[in-house]
Amino acid sequence: MKNKKATIHEIAAKLNITASTVSRALNNNPRISEETKKRVQKVAKQINYQPNHIASALRSGKSRLIGVIVPTANRNFFSSVIRGIEDLANVFNYKIIISQSYDEYEKEVQNVEALLNARVDGIIASFGKETENFDHFLKVIEKGIPLVLFDRTADVLDVSHVILDDYLGAYQAVDHLIKSGCRRIVHFTNLQRINIYTERKRGYEDALKANGLEVDPALILYGSMQLEDGRRLTEEILEKKLDFDGIFSSADYAIMGALQVLKSHGIAVPGKVKLVGFGNEPFTSFTDPTITTVDQKSIAMGKITAETFFEILNSKALEAVSKKTILKPELIIRESSK
Amino acid sequence: MKNKKATIHEIAAKLNITASTVSRALNNNPRISEETKKRVQKVAKQINYQPNHIASALRSGKSRLIGVIVPTANRNFFSSVIRGIEDLANVFNYKIIISQSYDEYEKEVQNVEALLNARVDGIIASFGKETENFDHFLKVIEKGIPLVLFDRTADVLDVSHVILDDYLGAYQAVDHLIKSGCRRIVHFTNLQRINIYTERKRGYEDALKANGLEVDPALILYGSMQLEDGRRLTEEILEKKLDFDGIFSSADYAIMGALQVLKSHGIAVPGKVKLVGFGNEPFTSFTDPTITTVDQKSIAMGKITAETFFEILNSKALEAVSKKTILKPELIIRESSK
């Protein structure tokens, strides 16, 4: 196994030139003659030379690694965004390191730390639900390391980000319900005050007002937006005999819970109650009835997030130009609101 | 910004000792006195020292990075496995680099190459659908880099792997259908001959035989197992007026397509036709009727894959001990087969 090595010194030795020349030849530096470049490349192939990224990273200070922090990788939305990021990273010859925060603040802080230690060239992140203090990200910014946030962000941080127009998505959803005949629309929203949920709530309220309907606090219910929460909240309003003819939920899982409970109580959907969710989870088109929902453009979000990231990375000159992109959501109308 | 530095030399200078002593102190080397260790740690904290993993990786040859190759990150099964891997990697202070092959052979080869260049300490992978040549992985093995495969593997490669007992899963599924009264069971399987699908087909056939039923080739249909394939195949058998009372599909998406078509034709499920899928995709519990399916133990698979990986990593002594784990699937019985 003499192929243990294969460094630029190997190549240099074989050609009786120096390692620096080899390095420049491989990097297509104009200071090296075409002939030498060709000879170097030939030998490189011959001995199956593979550049050592670690050595390169140490000297050049560029690791060609992007750290990506998400609450969890096994949720459709996040894994789709990751896919979008990886797609573009690929093009630029970058690799992505995934870390999950599990929505825990401590983990998120540790992840940032770890990624910084790994000397990533930049970080792309979406906050966990507990995150209300942003010192760990401020540290990233202070170090001059490119940072781009997506979906779950904070206004107090002046950082480039890509988010969905949650307000608009909710507005359209509720407007659609009203146009379909609903007058008393229940809203499921998150307990924790995260930007995306407060925006959706605002969209809900404004759509009501714009249509001359009043906002009844009794119709706004809080939970953590899982399937179980949807079930529980729905059972609650049925027990209370609350008068309602539509539900707009901030999350698809919760609306699914509502659908299950309504069906089990023999309440017709969309006959008696119309439903709209948020997220366009894959299952929403498989239920009976299929569920109207708001698409979050996850792949596009990943793509644009990565684009924004590389723009920053490639323009250290005009630094600190934070670019905010707001994506238009798309209302996917299905049976549950017909 | 004098905090630009913060290296072991910084610490060494402040304490009037050498960098090597600092390095050993930080690594808790017994050659260093407790007192010195304490002083070093104190200064380290003071100047906010963060070890440079790159430098460490270059010198020690360990990058503390694991390369993970999956066909696509945004499929529930794979993202769950990734989550399982990340969970354990975290414990061992390792980071994972994700690469997607998009089921393309060329991409997969490139990904292996890129991960090797990034000097990962090992690779965890699941083949793409096109992969029939394994030279790229043989190269990994030859280099002595730990490799663990999961789910989609190849028998010809003598490598550690973690797979599901697809045969058993299929057998149980079909046996369950028969016990529920089915006599003519259609089987949807994949066009390409990938280990997991051929195993499932074998399980289907054996379950029929074991129950004294014959295997009718006319009942075995091929497609690429997407929703559309399920719809198409179901339309086909209905048109042919094929006599059948059950369908066992190698993938949940295809069985979902079947359910849609059957419902639209007014054929009662499970009354007239009983269905069983494979994969336990999240949506299978949300459909009407809910779908009986085989759970693939994705999180466990990720966890065990990572465990196997670290076992190999930490035992270079007794190298080349390939460990094969076969997980027992779990039949999740729901309404579609009652």
Place this chain on the structure above:
DNA sequence: TTTATTTATACAATCGATTGTACAACTTGT
């Protein structure tokens, strides 16, 4: 022909941590 100028390559330091070996200062045994 001689002095500039360009071209191609060599030299050597460097990135930051790790690690084998050397060595000084103490301890211990006899």
Place this chain on the structure above:
DNA sequence: ACAAGTTGTACAATCGATTGTATAAATAAA
């Protein structure tokens, strides 16, 4: 009190590539 053994640090090479500067050779300008 002296050889032998411990203990705690220092020294210096190293991992493999990058990069600023120096230098030799070749070409152009004077």
